[in-house]
Amino acid sequence: MKILVTGGTGYIGSHTVVELQQQGFEVVIVDNLSNSQAWIVDAIAQITGIKPHFEQFDLADRALTADFFRRHNDLKGVIHFAAYKAVGESVEKPLMYYRNNLVSLMNILESMAANGVPNLVFSSSCTVYGQPDELPVSEKAPIKKAESPYGNTKQISEEIIQDTLHADKRLNAIALRYFNPIGAHDSALIGELPLGVPNNLVPYITQTAIGLRPHLNVFGSDYNTPDGTPIRDYIHVVDLAQAHVVAVKRMIEGRMKASFEVFNLGTGTGNGVLEVINSFERVSGVKLNYKIVGRRAGDVEKVWADPSWSNQELGWKAKRSLDEMTASAWKWEQAYRARAKETNQ
Numbered sequence: 001m002k003i004l005v006t007g008g009t010g011y012i013g014s015h016t017v018v019e020l021q022q023q024g025f026e027v028v029i030v031d032n033l034s035n036s037q038a039w040i041v042d043a044i045a046q047i048t049g050i051k052p053h054f055e056q057f058d059l060a061d062r063a064l065t066a067d068f069f070r071r072h073n074d075l076k077g078v079i080h081f082a083a084y085k086a087v088g089e090s091v092e093k094p095l096m097y098y099r100n101n102l103v104s105l106m107n108i109l110e111s112m113a114a115n116g117v118p119n120l121v122f123s124s125s126c127t128v129y130g131q132p133d134e135l136p137v138s139e140k141a142p143i144k145k146a147e148s149p150y151g152n153t154k155q156i157s158e159e160i161i162q163d164t165l166h167a168d169k170r171l172n173a174i175a176l177r178y179f180n181p182i183g184a185h186d187s188a189l190i191g192e193l194p195l196g197v198p199n200n201l202v203p204y205i206t207q208t209a210i211g212l213r214p215h216l217n218v219f220g221s222d223y224n225t226p227d228g229t230p231i232r233d234y235i236h237v238v239d240l241a242q243a244h245v246v247a248v249k250r251m252i253e254g255r256m257k258a259s260f261e262v263f264n265l266g267t268g269t270g271n272g273v274l275e276v277i278n279s280f281e282r283v284s285g286v287k288l289n290y291k292i293v294g295r296r297a298g299d300v301e302k303v304w305a306d307p308s309w310s311n312q313e314l315g316w317k318a319k320r321s322l323d324e325m326t327a328s329a330w331k332w333e334q335a336y337r338a339r340a341k342e343t344n345q
Contacts, residue, residue, distance in 0.1 A: 002026040002074055003248060004117075006059055006108065007081030008052070009036040011192045012123065012181055014044060015241035016079060018190070021048040023245050028072060031082065032058040035195055043189040059104035069111035077119035077248055080108055083153070086199035087127070087298040090150035101153035102160070109164045113171065119251040120173040121244055122161060126233070126264070126303055127151030128177060135270070136233075136306035139177075139262050148298035158262075165259045172259050174247045179233035179266035179305050181240045182276075183325035184332030191332030192237070201276060202326065206333035209286045216288055218273050220295035225302055229273035233266035233304035236320035236328070240265055246316045266305025267318045276326065283327040 003020055007013040008029030014036075017027050021044070029041065029052050038056070045051035057064045059082050069075070083101040084090065090097040105122075112120065128151060129137050130144030146152035161173045182202040184191030198204040208216045221228040243265050250256060271279075277288055311317045320328075 001076040001252065002028060002072070004028050004030060004072065004075050004078045005081065006030050006078065006104075007036075007083065009033065009038065009040040009054070010081055012178075012237060012240060013081040014040050014190045015185060015237045016081070016244045017044050017052055018047050018185065019238070019241045019245045020248070021050050021052065025248070027052040028075070029054045030059060030068060031056060036193070040190060047185065047187050047189055059107055060100055062107050062110075065107040066111050066114070069115045069117065073115045075115075075117045076252055077121065078108060078112060078117060079121040079123070079244055079248065080105065081123045083123065085150060087148045087150050088199060088296055090148050090153075091297045094149035097149045097153050102156060105157050105160060109161070109171075113164070113168050116170070118170055118172055119248070120161065120171065121247045121251070122157065122173055122175045124158060124175040124177045124262075125151065125154045126177050126179045126266070126305065127300070128155045128158065129303065131300045132303060135302065136268060136304050137264065138306040139264055139309050147300055150298070162260050169259070172251055172256055174251065174256070175260070175262045176243060176247060177262060177264050178240060179235055179264070179303070181237045182234050183236040183238065183320065183328040185238060186328065188332045188335035191329065191336065193336065201273060202329050203333075205277065205280050205288060205326075206329050208288055208290070209280070209284060209330065210333055210337055214289070216277075216290035217293045218277075218290055219293060219299060221292045222295075223301045225272055227272040227274040230299055231270040231272050231302035231304065233268070233270055234276065234322060234325060235265060235267050235318050236325045239318040239320055243310070243314065243316045246314050250314065263310040263314055264305040264307055265310060265318070266307050268305055268307050270302060270304035271322060276322070279322045280326040280330065283323050284330045
């Protein structure tokens with residue numbers, strides 16, 4: 001069965017392609033390579049023994065998206081990752097986020113309907129909950145006003161999907177609301193590889209540890225949390241990727257209980273920034289150079305998941321520990337830099 005993975009050379013997308021192929025799915029990737037690199041396709045092939053079909057174009061281009069779906073009219077579903085995803089950047093460049101994240105989704109939904117592609121797994125985010133009133137956060141928590149344009153694009157995207165499903169009963173969708181994916185594949189052939197300065201914590205940690213960055217900034221130490229830093233629910237990217245395969249199978253096998261379903265993907269445990277730094281130092285043996293700076297715009301104080309609905313209904317559970325996550329991220333960083341030195345990647 002053929003599945004389109006948009007943003008499939010990106011961080012979460014590439015790990016999901018691996019898991020899909022290892023479960024026997026045929027995968028087609030579309031990515032504009034705005035925050036990834038084409039050689040990831042070869043790395044996926046190295047892991048799985050299968051090179052996925054890859055096309056490079058921007059899904060915000062309506063004509064190119066429509067043409068792609070006409071040529072691949074045997075798709076059984078779409079997993080849609082392709083979106084800008086940095087909270088801080090979205091505060092600085094809101095229109096870029098609205099244009100890219102919303103227009104690409106609308107083009108995909110339009111082409112799915114026109115070509116009879118029934119199933120969509122949407123890459124959503126815990127940012128839709130804003131700063132929740134109660135912790136941990138279940139799927140029944142109210143959708144609060146977004147703390148950033150990025151978070152708002154995820155809220156609006158879910159609304160667009162629901163309105164589209166209401167108008168077209170042939171379509172189904174599952175929104176997977178991620179908490180904070182970190183770590184890398186055990187092979188160290190794929191991992192988190194931001195172009196330019198990282199916006200996420202762990203790649204900044206590993207790049208600082210390897211000497212690429214002079215120091216790590218910790219944004220705020222005056223939050224109402226045990227260590228004063230923001231608390232997040234960190235989940236291993238492979239655990240996260242495996243949830244997408246479960247969601248796709250649920251749709252294809254007709255086991256959905258409604259045309260639109262929502263699941264939180266997290267571990268159920270929250271960790272402060274300093275806890276992540278301590279974990280990294282413990283598993284790597286490297287002392288990090290970090291400094292406390294002011295708070296960052298758009299950051300929520302604390303959020304972690306209640307994953308019990310996902311555990312029960314999807315039959316999926318995050319398995320890997322924080323130390324496993326930071327160890328795999330460090331293994332990936334070291335392996336990537338060694339390969340880059342050899343090949344000038």
